[in-house]
Amino acid sequence: MIKEKLKKIEENVYELPKEENMLVPGRIFFSKKMIETIEEDSLKQVQNVAKLPGILKYSIGLPDMHVGYGFPIGGVAAFDLDQGVITPGGVGYDIDCSVRLLKTNLKKEDITKDNEKIAKALFKKIPSGLGKGSRFNISRQELKKVLEKGVNYIIEKGYGKKEDLLYLEEGGCIPGAEASKVSSKAIKRGIGQLGTLGSGNHFLEVGYVEEIYNKEVASVFGLEKNQVTILIHCGSRGLGHQIASDYIKLMEEEYGFKNLPDRELINAPIKSRLGRDYYSAMAAAANFAFVNKQIITHWIREEMKELFPEKKDLEIKVVYEVCHNIAKFEKYNIDGKEKTVCVHRKGATRSLGPGRIEIPEAYRAVGQPVLIPGTMGTASYVLVGTKKAEELTFGSTVHGAGRVMSRSSALRNIRGEKIKKDLKNKGIEIEAGSWKSFSEESPNAYKDIDEVVKVVDELGISKKVAKLIPLVVIKG
Amino acid sequence: MKKFQFLEHTADIKFRAFGKTLSDLYKNNALALFEVFYDKNVKGKENYNINVKGKDYESLLYNFLEEFLFLFDSKNFLPSKIISFKLDEKKLKITAEVSGDQIKNYNVNTHVKAVTYNEMFIKKQRSSWISQVVLDI
Numbered sequence: 001m002i003k004e005k006l007k008k009i010e011e012n013v014y015e016l017p018k019e020e021n022m023l024v025p026g027r028i029f030f031s032k033k034m035i036e037t038i039e040e041d042s043l044k045q046v047q048n049v050a051k052l053p054g055i056l057k058y059s060i061g062l063p064d065m066h067v068g069y070g071f072p073i074g075g076v077a078a079f080d081l082d083q084g085v086i087t088p089g090g091v092g093y094d095i096d097c098s099v100r101l102l103k104t105n106l107k108k109e110d111i112t113k114d115n116e117k118i119a120k121a122l123f124k125k126i127p128s129g130l131g132k133g134s135r136f137n138i139s140r141q142e143l144k145k146v147l148e149k150g151v152n153y154i155i156e157k158g159y160g161k162k163e164d165l166l167y168l169e170e171g172g173c174i175p176g177a178e179a180s181k182v183s184s185k186a187i188k189r190g191i192g193q194l195g196t197l198g199s200g201n202h203f204l205e206v207g208y209v210e211e212i213y214n215k216e217v218a219s220v221f222g223l224e225k226n227q228v229t230i231l232i233h234c235g236s237r238g239l240g241h242q243i244a245s246d247y248i249k250l251m252e253e254e255y256g257f258k259n260l261p262d263r264e265l266i267n268a269p270i271k272s273r274l275g276r277d278y279y280s281a282m283a284a285a286a287n288f289a290f291v292n293k294q295i296i297t298h299w300i301r302e303e304m305k306e307l308f309p310e311k312k313d314l315e316i317k318v319v320y321e322v323c324h325n326i327a328k329f330e331k332y333n334i335d336g337k338e339k340t341v342c343v344h345r346k347g348a349t350r351s352l353g354p355g356r357i358e359i360p361e362a363y364r365a366v367g368q369p370v371l372i373p374g375t376m377g378t379a380s381y382v383l384v385g386t387k388k389a390e391e392l393t394f395g396s397t398v399h400g401a402g403r404v405m406s407r408s409s410a411l412r413n414i415r416g417e418k419i420k421k422d423l424k425n426k427g428i429e430i431e432a433g434s435w436k437s438f439s440e441e442s443p444n445a446y447k448d449i450d451e452v453v454k455v456v457d458e459l460g461i462s463k464k465v466a467k468l469i470p471l472v473v474i475k476g
Numbered sequence: 477m478k479k480f481q482f483l484e485h486t487a488d489i490k491f492r493a494f495g496k497t498l499s500d501l502y503k504n505n506a507l508a509l510f511e512v513f514y515d516k517n518v519k520g521k522e523n524y525n526i527n528v529k530g531k532d533y534e535s536l537l538y539n540f541l542e543e544f545l546f547l548f549d550s551k552n553f554l555p556s557k558i559i560s561f562k563l564d565e566k567k568l569k570i571t572a573e574v575s576g577d578q579i580k581n582y583n584v585n586t587h588v589k590a591v592t593y594n595e596m597f598i599k600k601q602r603s604s605w606i607s608q609v610v611l612d613i
Contacts, residue, residue, distance in 0.1 A: 069594035070594070093590035094589055130579065130584060130587050185550075188550040189549035189550050190549075192552075198587060238545070238550070241545070241612075242546070244590060245538075245590055252535070263593035263596070476587070
């Protein structure tokens with residue numbers, strides 16, 4: 001049992017000692033309660049990541065960690081630029097699966113009686129894209145511009161406002177993206193999917209701010225009690241999935257996988273041609289994901305205006321968008337020296353503290369907004385990034401609750417119809433593509449989001465700002 | 477002989493497939509994937525040809541299954557039956573024809589993001605073959 005090897009360093013922090021070919025130890029950020037149910041296989045994955053060339057300090061498991069492929073979900077690792085590698089297994093197949101939060105000038109009371117109407121209208125307006133394609137048509141040439149220029153390009157086309165750009169991670173465009181590094185297969189998979197949610201754990205949620213924990217920061221983010229908010233959770237769709245798969249194959253051809261602890265940890269040196277190509281393609285997928293949410297945001301604005309014609313001054317603004325599955329070049333203090341490293345976040349959120357240049361100017365004094373979606377029907381949280389995260393976790397924190405129940409057992413044990421009814425009784429209206437997607441994503445299939453958030457707040461790798469409660473949920 | 481069986485997996489879908497021959501094994505893997513997409517009857521209105529190669533048994537399986545994800549996303553094609561199937565064991569090549577229908581005509585279950593190498597194996601046990609696949613969904 002790997003679990004028995006865990007050594008407690010302090011409250012909520014455990015070390016997985018270096019052994020065999022591990023180059024660094026593992027570091028697990030779990031509460032005592034959560035350690036009881038930690039998955040052996042996820043610990044094995046933390047050990048495997050610690051064996052990758054050029055890894056710095058430690059291989060990290062965040063409180064929402066569960067088994068992934070290659071890296072665990074909720075896994076973070078940083079690599080030295082000269083000795084280190086970049087791996088699709090540390091980013092995931094759903095490149096830049098991410099979350100955007102919108103705020104409105106509506107109050108909870110303004111919309112509660114219209115829940116059902118809003119659910120139906122948004123479900124109709126925002127397609128899941130499951131085999132039905134998108135209403136958004138785009139040529140291959142235009143798609144290439146989306147991949148290289150990101151949100152800026154689509155705003156020029158009329159999808160949103162210039163000021164939206166100010167509140168997106170990377171300004172809605174990761175530099176270095178190259179469409180020529182994206183295969184024609186990936187283009188074909190993605191071209192019909194812009195402006196679609198996708199399925200699985202992706203969703204769109206209209207909710208309200210139930211509680212404010214930090215008034216000062218909440219006011220900087222423009223959030224106040226009872227304000228209606230909208231969360232969008234989706235990624236780079238088939239385009240990103242294919243890019244991951246394409247580069248896994250290319251890296252296998254170039255480097256072989258015989259000496260790897262896990263075939264999903266195939267990698268390339270960061271500075272190699274293939275390493276650079278993967279980064280450029282990954283960045284293109286991230287830009288696709290940013291644009292995807294921008295189009296959805298535009299449609300939400302249109303639909304809400306139609307739903308609330310009497311509200312002449314209706315405003316829907318972007319609070320922030322954060323990436324969950326991504327590799328980034330960022331500066332950290334390593335053994336007393338500032339150094340640029342390649343941070344892989346697989347199911348993890350960047351959580352930079354006050355002053356960092358990467359944070360939008362309006363938020364820079366307090367730290368970046370960290371958005372943690374709950375599961376269907378449970379609370380979501382807005383937190384703020386910290387200096388502590390920069391010291392402990394390469395500026396990273398959790399990305400969600402983390403699954404505890406398999407999809408098949410959720411399907412067996414939880415009936416979709418019952419969930420819909422239970423949620424309705426709680427005042428939450430829900431529309432989904434199928435009963436099956438209800439059951440699979442049941443709140444009972446996930447760790448307790450409140451516990452996960454409590455741990456990161458206690459640890460200080462992000463601090464609670466506000467709690468959001470859903471009123472309307474749309475699932476793919 | 478059972479064609480395939482689904483196993484527990486926390487976040488994704490994991491299945492084993494079985495076959496008397498390697499060729500049957502690959503076919504049954506495809507059938508397991510089809511069931512993940514949609515577990516009821518699908519009309520055979522469209523056909524697609526599939527040609528894939530691999531470097532080893534596992535990569536051939538990965539590439540074979542991935543082809544259906546590609547058709548799902550790019551052609552909105554929901555596969556249901558394998559009309560013809562030929563495996564070249566030496567060259568590690570599969571040539572197949574599948575039939576199915578447009579996804580919009582069905583309330584499909586699951587969109588699969590990717591085939592993974594996580595916990596993947598293909599091996600011979602006594603006189604038959606067994607494989608395991610985890611799908612990212």
